[in-house]
Amino acid sequence: MRHSSPIKGCSPRLFYPKSWVVLSILLAILMFGAGQSFAAPADVVSGDKIPMISDVKCGQGGSDLAVLELIGNMVPAPSKTQQGKDGLEMFFPASLEPSLRNVVFEYPLVNFVSFRPDEGGVWMAVGSSKPVKVQSVYGAGTSRLVVSLVSNPELSPVKGPKNPPTVVPRLSSGKDPIALSVPVDLALRDVELKDVFRMLGEFSGYNIICDPTVPSSPVTLTVKRVPMKEVFAYLMRTYDITYAVMGKTILVGKADALAKSLGQEKTKAFEISYGDIKQISGQVQTLFDITKPIVVDERLRLLYVTGRPEQLEAVAKFLSQADHPGKQVMLQARIVEVKDDGMKELESVINAVYRYWWFSFNSKGGVVGYSRVNEASIYKNDSNRVTKPGAADISAIAESGNISMIDAGIRALETADKGKALASPSVVVADGKEAKIALTENVKYISARDQAGNPTYSEEKVGPSMEFLPVVGRDGFITIKMTLKTGEITKYIKGGLGEQVPQTSTREVTSYVRVRDGEPFVVGGLFRNSDKYSEYKIPVLGDIPLLGELFKSRSRTKERGEVAMIVIPHILDVPTSPVKASDVNTLQ
Numbered sequence: 395m396r397h398s399s400p401i402k403g404c405s406p407r408l409f410y411p412k413s414w415v416v417l418s419i420l421l422a423i424l425m426f427g428a429g430q431s432f433a434a435p436a437d438v439v440s441g442d443k444i445p446m447i448s449d450v451k452c453g454q455g456g457s458d459l460a461v462l463e464l465i466g467n468m469v470p471a472p473s474k475t476q477q478g479k480d481g482l483e484m485f486f487p488a489s490l491e492p493s494l495r496n497v498v499f500e501y502p503l504v505n506f507v508s509f510r511p512d513e514g515g516v517w518m519a520v521g522s523s524k525p526v527k528v529q530s531v532y533g534a535g536t537s538r539l540v541v542s543l544v545s546n547p548e549l550s551p552v553k554g555p556k557n558p559p560t561v562v563p564r565l566s567s568g569k570d571p572i573a574l575s576v577p578v579d580l581a582l583r584d585v586e587l588k589d590v591f592r593m594l595g596e597f598s599g600y601n602i603i604c605d606p607t608v609p610s611s612p613v614t615l616t617v618k619r620v621p622m623k624e625v626f627a628y629l630m631r632t633y634d635i636t637y638a639v640m641g642k643t644i645l646v647g648k649a650d651a652l653a654k655s656l657g658q659e660k661t662k663a664f665e666i667s668y669g670d671i672k673q674i675s676g677q678v679q680t681l682f683d684i685t686k687p688i689v690v691d692e693r694l695r696l697l698y699v700t701g702r703p704e705q706l707e708a709v710a711k712f713l714s715q716a717d718h719p720g721k722q723v724m725l726q727a728r729i730v731e732v733k734d735d736g737m738k739e740l741e742s743v744i745n746a747v748y749r750y751w752w753f754s755f756n757s758k759g760g761v762v763g764y765s766r767v768n769e770a771s772i773y774k775n776d777s778n779r780v781t782k783p784g785a786a787d788i789s790a791i792a793e794s795g796n797i798s799m800i801d802a803g804i805r806a807l808e809t810a811d812k813g814k815a816l817a818s819p820s821v822v823v824a825d826g827k828e829a830k831i832a833l834t835e836n837v838k839y840i841s842a843r844d845q846a847g848n849p850t851y852s853e854e855k856v857g858p859s860m861e862f863l864p865v866v867g868r869d870g871f872i873t874i875k876m877t878l879k880t881g882e883i884t885k886y887i888k889g890g891l892g893e894q895v896p897q898t899s900t901r902e903v904t905s906y907v908r909v910r911d912g913e914p915f916v917v918g919g920l921f922r923n924s925d926k927y928s929e930y931k932i933p934v935l936g937d938i939p940l941l942g943e944l945f946k947s948r949s950r951t952k953e954r955g956e957v958a959m960i961v962i963p964h965i966l967d968v969p970t971s972p973v974k975a976s977d978v979n980t981l982q
Contacts, residue, residue: 444467444468444488444489445466445467445468445469445470445486445487445488445489446466446467446468446469446488446489446490446491447464447465447466447469447486447488447489447490447491447494447509447516447518448465448466448467448491448494449464449465449466449491449494450462450463450464450465450494450497450507450518451463451465452497452499452501452504452507453501454501454502454503454504458503458544458545458870458911458965458967459503459529459542459543459544459545459870459911459912460501460503460504460522460526460542460543460544461540461541461542461543462504462507462520462540462541462543463538463539463540463541464486464518464538464539464540464541465537465538466488466491466537466539467537468488468535468536468537469486469488469533469534469535469536469537469538469539470486470487470488470534470535470539471486471531471534471539472484472485472486472518472528472531472541473485473486473487473515475527475528477525478519480508480519480520480521481519481520481521481522481525481526482519482520482522482525482526482527482528482543483517483518483519483520484517484518484520484528484541485512485515485516485517485518486515486516486517486518487514487515488515488516489515489516490509490511490516494509495508495509496508496509502523503522503523503524503526503543503545504520504521504522504526504543505521505522505523506521507519507520507521508521520543522543524545524546525545525546526543526544526545526546527543527544527545527546528541528542528543529542529543529544530542544870575621575622575623576597576598576621576622577619577620577621577622578594578597578617578619578620578621578622578625579617579618579619579620580593580615580616580617580620580625581615581616582613582614582615582616583614584612584613584614585612585613585614585615586610586611586612586613587608587609587610587611587612587613587629587633588604588608588610590613590615590629591604591608591629591644591646592604594622594625594626595644597622598622599642600639600642600643600644601642601643601644602643602644602646603643603644603645603646604646604647605645605646605647605648605651605652605655606647606651607635607647607648607650607651608633608635608646608647608648609633609635611633613629634648635647635648635649636648636649636652637652638652638656649702650685650701650702653701653702658702658703659700659701659702660700660701660702660703660706660977661698661699661700661977661978662698662699662706662975662976662977662978663696663697663698663975663976663977663978664696664697664698664699664709664710664713664973664974664975665695665696665697665973665974665975666695666696666697666713666717666973667695667717667719667973668717668718668719668720669716669717671690671692671695671697672690672692674697674713674716674717675688675690675697677712677716678697678699678709678712678713681712682701682705682708682709682712683705684699684700684701684705684709685701686700686701697713698978706975710972710973710975713973714970714972714973717973718970719968719970720824720825720826720968721824721825721866721965721966721967721968722822722823722824722825722965722966722968723822723823723824723825723864723866723872723963723964723965723966724820724821724822724963724964724965724966725820725821725822725823725829725862725864725874725961725962725963725964726818726819726820726961726962726964727817727818727819727820727831727860727959727960727961727962728800728801728804728815728817728818728959728960729815729816729817729818729819729858729860729878729880729957729958729959730804730807730813730814730815730816730957730958730959730960731813731814731816731955731956731957731958732807732812732813732955732956732957732958733811733812733813733953733954733955734953734954734955734956735812736807736810736812736813737956739803739806739807739810739812739813800914800960813955816833816857816858816880816957817831817833817858819831819833819860821862822966823862823864825864825865825866826863826864826865827863828861828862828863829861829862829863829864830859830860830861830862831859831860831861831862832857832859832860833857833858833859834855834856834857834858834859834881835855835856835857836853836854836855837853837854837855837856837883837896838851838852838853839851839852839853839854839893839894839895839896840852840889840893840894840895841893841895843893849893854881854883854896854898855881856881856882856883856898857880857881857882858878858879858880858957859878859879859880860876860877860878860879860959861875861876861877862874862875862876863875863876864963866965867908870910870911870965871908871909871910871911872908872909872910872911872963872965873906873907873908874906874907874908874909874961874963875904875905875906876904876905876906876907876917876961877902877903877904877905878902878903878904878917878957878959879900879901879902879903880900880901880902880957881898881899881900881901882898882899883896883897883898884897884898884899885897901957903917905917909963911963911964911965912962912963912964913962913963914960914961914962915960915961916958916959916960916961917958917959917961918956918957918958918959928948928949928950928951929946929947929948929949930946930947930948930949931945931946931947932945932946
């Protein structure tokens with residue numbers, strides 16, 4: 395069949411049904427292949443989108459805090475935590491670098507970290523010298539996951555022997571009157587306690603010996619079909635007495651008197667090393683009902699206690715806590731004087747320290763006692779960091795892992811002539827004790843002269859000084875009373891006889907702060923305004939009257955500065971041992 399084209403200038407074309415079939419098949423094949431080619435990438439997961447752990451770093455702050463840094467790709471937070479045979483175990487839904495298995499660390503709290511692949515992820519075990527638990531986790535889903543670990547005293551194993559049974563001897567057989575279940579009937583009114591025990595002795599078939607310490611109290615009692623053991627127990631608890639069984643004889647009396655009668659009373663000497671020995675002796679006498687006076691030897695710092703064995707053991711446990719050396723606090727400070735145009739740079743350093751403190755030190759340097767890593771600091775959005783024109787690039791220096799962030803910032807300020815470090819003191823002080831750091835200088839000057847012209851000297855003390863009073867609280871918090879004082883010579887004033895008298899300025903601030911272990915804090919606000927006048931001249935020519943003004947130049951500058959102190963407190967646990975106790979006969 396022939397069709398003519400309705401458009402002029404176009405030659406007609408012929409189409410056959412077979413050609414339509416062939417063309418449809420070709421188009422279907424092309425579309426099917428194209429669909430597969432376009433759909434294939436949707437099933438392929440890029441390697442940089444798979445959560446993976448490739449390395450681990452560790453740092454320790456003090457004796458109770460450790461920080462683990464897991465490095466990899468999209469590192470997730472642990473979904474499970476449990477106590478395993480090797481220590482704390484955490485499960486991460488991520489893959490593991492094949493070469494990463496066991497990593498050994500030379501830290502007291504973290505000895506090693508091991509990895510074990512499992513279905514759906516990987517288990518990480520933290521080998522520690524004492525039980526630990528997870529304190530915080532941040533950075534999930536990024537290339538660096540930070541896990542803070544703290545010691546867990548709740549899981550610490552209980553050491554030492556269990557509490558021994560009562561030292562007063564009792565029969566373990568059924569002949570013990572406390573074990574007798576024979577029912578008795580009693581109806582008594584105002585009967586002396588000793589007669590009650592004599593009556594019970596007849597019921598039980600035992601001989602009764604009442605110690606003089608048994609009170610002569612009247613007993614009113616009515617019991618019916620009550621077991622013998624319950625009657626004995628009621629009387630013992632009501633009148634605060636005990637008993638001992640020797641064969642067919644029962645001794646009844648106060649515990650101390652029976653222990654002495656049976657030869658069980660002992661005297662031990664306890665060595666007091668840290669506490670107030672007089673105060674501790676009063677505490678022991680009151681808390682443990684020691685009947686005999688406690689003897690105090692102040693020269694040898696010995697406490698002689700006489701009592702029953704269970705009393706002496708309880709005293710030893712108490713002294714292990716009361717005579718503890720306590721904790722110490724290490725304070726590291728940086729005192730900086732910053733000019734007005736350098737305060738922004740100092741604020742940048744302080745803000746960075748508050749946010750990334752635990753990862754600001756290198757493993758081969760930095761401040762002792764703080765968390766350190768082998769990598770640079772973990773800043774986020776590095777590409778968005780902007781340095782103002784003419785400002786020191788503090789952030790770039792802070793990324794270096796060779797020096798601490800604070801020291802790097804101070805050096806940058808000194809290089810840019812925007813500030814200077816006045817002092818970098820460090821001190822270790824016992825909990826609750828005051829520490830003072832004085833980095834001062836005594837400047838002597840002639841303050842007066844007598845009629846013969848002999849000078850009288852005085853002195854001014856200039857320089858920074860600090861006073862600290864730290865108190866360690868619960869959960870690693872430290873309360874610090876701090877006083878910062880700084881003084882300097884501003885100028886010299888000419889006296890009446892030509893002497894140069896220094897004029898000084900003093901700035902002082904006192905503050906109370908409460909911070910966590912290892913958390914830095916800043917004290918500032920000590921401002922100083924100075925007005926400097928300088929005159930320069932050419933020798934000889936500048937001294938010519940009138941014409942000498944042509945050879946002189948004068949300048950006047952005004953400066954405003956601030957003294958700030960950055961302090962990092964750190965709790966130091968002092969190792970201790972049980973209180974030494976020895977028998978007075980052997981004194982071993």
